[in-house]
Amino acid sequence: MENQSAPIKGVAQTAQKYGFAFILITSLFFFWGFVHNLDPILIPHLRRGFRLNNFEALLVDSAVYVAYFVMAIPAGILMKKYGYKTGIILGLLLFGIGCFLFVPAANTMQYMFFLGALFIVACGLAILETAANPYATVLGPPETATQRLNFAQSFNGLAAFVAPVVGGYFILAENPLSDAEVDAMTETARSAYLLSETATVKMPYLILGIIIIIVAIIFIFTKLPDIKDEQESEHRGFFHALRHKHLVWAVAAQFFYVGAQVCILSSLVLFAKDVVFIEENDAKWYSGIAGLAFMAGRFVGTFFMRFVQPRILLGIYAIICIALCAVAILGSGMITLYAMIGIAFFMSIMFPTIFALGIAGIGADTKSGSSLIVMSIVGGAILPPLLGWIGDTTQHLQYGYVVPLVCFAFIAWYAKVGVKADLKSETLPVGGH
Numbered sequence: 001m002e003n004q005s006a007p008i009k010g011v012a013q014t015a016q017k018y019g020f021a022f023i024l025i026t027s028l029f030f031f032w033g034f035v036h037n038l039d040p041i042l043i044p045h046l047r048r049g050f051r052l053n054n055f056e057a058l059l060v061d062s063a064v065y066v067a068y069f070v071m072a073i074p075a076g077i078l079m080k081k082y083g084y085k086t087g088i089i090l091g092l093l094l095f096g097i098g099c100f101l102f103v104p105a106a107n108t109m110q111y112m113f114f115l116g117a118l119f120i121v122a123c124g125l126a127i128l129e130t131a132a133n134p135y136a137t138v139l140g141p142p143e144t145a146t147q148r149l150n151f152a153q154s155f156n157g158l159a160a161f162v163a164p165v166v167g168g169y170f171i172l173a174e175n176p177l178s179d180a181e182v183d184a185m186t187e188t189a190r191s192a193y194l195l196s197e198t199a200t201v202k203m204p205y206l207i208l209g210i211i212i213i214i215v216a217i218i219f220i221f222t223k224l225p226d227i228k229d230e231q232e233s234e235h236r237g238f239f240h241a242l243r244h245k246h247l248v249w250a251v252a253a254q255f256f257y258v259g260a261q262v263c264i265l266s267s268l269v270l271f272a273k274d275v276v277f278i279e280e281n282d283a284k285w286y287s288g289i290a291g292l293a294f295m296a297g298r299f300v301g302t303f304f305m306r307f308v309q310p311r312i313l314l315g316i317y318a319i320i321c322i323a324l325c326a327v328a329i330l331g332s333g334m335i336t337l338y339a340m341i342g343i344a345f346f347m348s349i350m351f352p353t354i355f356a357l358g359i360a361g362i363g364a365d366t367k368s369g370s371s372l373i374v375m376s377i378v379g380g381a382i383l384p385p386l387l388g389w390i391g392d393t394t395q396h397l398q399y400g401y402v403v404p405l406v407c408f409a410f411i412a413w414y415a416k417v418g419v420k421a422d423l424k425s426e427t428l429p430v431g432g433h
Contacts (some may be wrong), residue, residue, distance in 0.1 A: 021224050026152045028088070028132045031212060032125045033159030035095070037265065039064065041167040042201065042288045044280050049197040050111045054270065054388035054397065056356045061262050063115040067122030068129075071076045075130035076371025085224045087131040088345030089128045092216035094124030099209030106198045114201075124375060133355050134370040139225075146356040150302040153352040157295030158267065160344075161288055168284030170204045241365035241372060249418030250358025253411050255376040257350045259383030260321075260407035263400075264343050265290060266384060271328075276337050286337060288345040294389030314353045315415030317346040318408045325405035330396050336398060338371050343404070350411060357419050383407065 039060055047057035079087040098121030107114035136152045137145040185193065242248055268290055272283035304313055324346070327339035359369045387400035396399075 020222070022136075022152075024219065024222060025132050025136055025139070025214065025289030028128055029152050030159045031095075031208075031215065032128055033156030034163045035099075035125070035208065036064070036293055037155070037163035037287075038167040038171075038204070039266045040164055040269050041171050041176070041284060043144045043266060044113065044273065044283075045171050045197070045201070046114060047270075048280075049194055051327045052398075054267075054391050055385055056388075057249050057270070058267065058384045058388040059115060060118060061266050062381040063118040063385040064122040064125075065258065065262065065378055065382075067119050067379035068126040069375055069381070071123045071126035072371045072375035073132055074375075075127040075374070076367050077127075078127070078132055080367050084131045084295050085219065087127050088224075089216055091124045091127030091131065092212055092219065094127065096124070096209045096212040097119055098124060098133055098217065099205045099212065102205035103202050106191045106202050109195060109198050113317070117205075125168045125359040126377070129377070130371050133352070133374070134359060134366055137333040137356055137359065138366075145360070146353055147302050147305050149352040149356050150298055150305065150349055151268060154295060154298035154302065157291070157298040157348055158238060160291030160294040162291070164269075164284050164287035164291055167204055168281065168287070180208075203204035239368070239372075241362060241368040244365065244369065246360070246419055247358050247362060247365075247372065249414055250354050251372050251376045253414040253418065254351070254352050254358070254373050255379035256383075256407035256410045257347070257354055257379070258377045260404035260411075261347060262380040262384045263387045263404045263407075264340060264347065265294070267387065267397075268340055271340060271397060272337055274391075276334060278337075286341070290341045293341050293345040294348045300345075300353075301349035301353075310349075310353050311357060311415050311419045314350060314357075314419075315412050317349060319373050320346045321408040322405055324410065325401055325408060328401045329405070347408070354411075354414070379407075 043057050043060050046052065046060065047054075050056075075087055075091075078090070095336040098117050098119075101117035101120060102114070105117045132152075133149065136149050140148050246417075265287075268287045269280060269283040272278040272286050273280055278286070301313065301317070321343050324343045328336045328343070331339065355370075355373055358373050359366050362369050383403050387403045390400035390403065391397035
């Protein structure tokens with residue numbers, strides 16, 4: 001059995017051997033987590049500014065996550081040919097450029113321009129995630145890869161707490177006007193008001209873009225170890241990785257997980273406003289609390305993996321999330337919002353755990369397999385608008401949360417059956433003692 005101190009030793013060995021490289025890689029998890037978790041603020045802001053319904057507003061998520069589907073395979077091919085560092089630098093440059101595009105998007109007051117800027121940002125994020133997730137797993141002992149990735153992803157959770165609070169301060173108005181008040185304005189006054197509303201997104205995205213470009217410059221001048229598998233030089237087709245059945249099921253599980261995560265976190269401000277009747281400017285704090293719960297869940301989950309096998313913990317957490325989704329759908333009042341925050345805590349370990357389990361033991365197919373898992377993030381583009389459509393059709397937003405409930409049910413099945421499709425037990429990342 002694995003010694004209890006193995007995860008701690010794994011992180012310590014990583015820090016000792018790779019040091020600065022691991023710190024830089026971990027910082028990327030914070031940055032893409034930050035921009036992703038501005039979406040819960042951006043969605044209600046754009047819904048009000050452009051007079052959108054829930055389906056249209058949640059197209060923000062579609063613009064972001066469809067980029068993962070488009071870019072994941074090119075990113076994997078790029079890294080197989082030029083290495084992780086090249087992928088990271090290109091991803092950061094696209095990330096920064098997309099942030100700068102929010103300035104002309106706000107000036108033109110066109111919703112499609114905002115979606116275009118988000119798509120460019122997400123193309124950069126797709127490349128970064130294709131590189132950074134597997135890179136974090138190989139920067140240290142393979143037996144603690146899941147714990148190490150969960151540790152790095154914990155800083156993604158920190159961003160989930162910080163971004164809604166900071167973004168809400170800059171973007172959301174203190175006392176937003178109602179639709180009736182906007183309609184009562186003259187055409188000139190209405191245009192000026194809407195221009196001032198859209199202009200609030202400029203500063204946070206401009207500052208973020210500058211920071212990202214600085215980080216890209218640091219990566220350019222930093223020597224990073226490009227770790228290669230011994231068989232990586234062999235010529236293999238990109239989809240050769242699909243011969244691993246457990247990877248195929250991981251791709252499916254990640255599709256449903258990301259869809260569920262985006263349904264929960266991106267629409268939380270909408271949920272608080274429409275279901276619990278909390279004002280937007282107050283709802284941002286609950287979004288921040290959900291982010292804090294998400295961060296805490298990552299750290300707590302990483303700790304529990306010292307004693308419990310990752311796949312077992314994944315299954316337990318998925319079942320808890322199913323129960324909490326039922327509360328969010330059938331309950332009323334603040335208990336439904338607390339259930340949403342609880343889901344944020346328990347779903348927090350799912351992405352890195354599914355990722356690490358999916359690429360476990362696939363050797364030379366790791367970069368291709370990582371791209372395929374990142375490609376499955378397109379679930380975040382498809383499932384949230386479905387949630388919004390159900391909410392619009394039934395006129396009860398909370399009924400839409402049957403979508404993440406079904407997603408968590410699939411993840412529970414994956415943890416029990418799919419993860420062991422063709423892996424021997426000794427190949428799986430371990431916990432326990």
